[in-house]
Amino acid sequence: MSVLNLIGHPRLKALADAAFKILEPPRELKLSEWAEEYAYLSPENSAEPGKWRNIPYQIDIMDAITDPNIERVTVKKSARVGYTKIVDHAIAYYIHHDPSPILVVQPTIEDAEGYSKDEIEPMIRDTPVLFNIFGDTKAKNSGQTINVKSFPGGKLYLIGA
Numbered sequence: 001m002s003v004l005n006l007i008g009h010p011r012l013k014a015l016a017d018a019a020f021k022i023l024e025p026p027r028e029l030k031l032s033e034w035a036e037e038y039a040y041l042s043p044e045n046s047a048e049p050g051k052w053r054n055i056p057y058q059i060d061i062m063d064a065i066t067d068p069n070i071e072r073v074t075v076k077k078s079a080r081v082g083y084t085k086i087v088d089h090a091i092a093y094y095i096h097h098d099p100s101p102i103l104v105v106q107p108t109i110e111d112a113e114g115y116s117k118d119e120i121e122p123m124i125r126d127t128p129v130l131f132n133i134f135g136d137t138k139a140k141n142s143g144q145t146i147n148v149k150s151f152p153g154g155k156l157y158l159i160g161a
Helices: 003-007 010-023 031-038 056-065 083-096 109-126 128-134
Strands: 102-106 148-151 154-160
Touching (some): 031 056, 031 083, 083 102, 083 109, 102 109, 109 154, 128 148
Antiparallel strands (some): 148 154
16 A cells, blocks of 8 residues: 555544644633533542532632633632632643642641641542552552652642741
8 A cells, every 4th residue: 555545544544633633732721711621529538528519609710720811829718619629720720731830838747747647648549630640659669659649741739847
């Protein structure tokens, strides 16, 4: 079969389509859109575990976090407004959708370890796209630690100030 005959060959076309799909950049998503599509709440830290649903006042805060034109997001809030979940989803967004190094600073190393165990570990376990990236982070051969989670394109560091 000549090279010219291969150009229109269905298998070659399928292979080329698959190769170009891999090279295609991910579609643009704001954090609020990512959360609506992918995020889940864990039973350990949510009164309503399961699929995440944005509350209207959370959307602008979430989208400001992933807006490349905004350098700093400052939030004045009351208690129990879902702010920790917004931060959790921002971490998940940058792990799954826009991989990059992530630094989370808590007041103490003990607080960082607690945040990792109480928020990050359950989120990874219960959010399918994150579980697909990390697998079981508690497995001895996972290569993950409480304070450092490695993923393709970056690492999540959880430290104390």
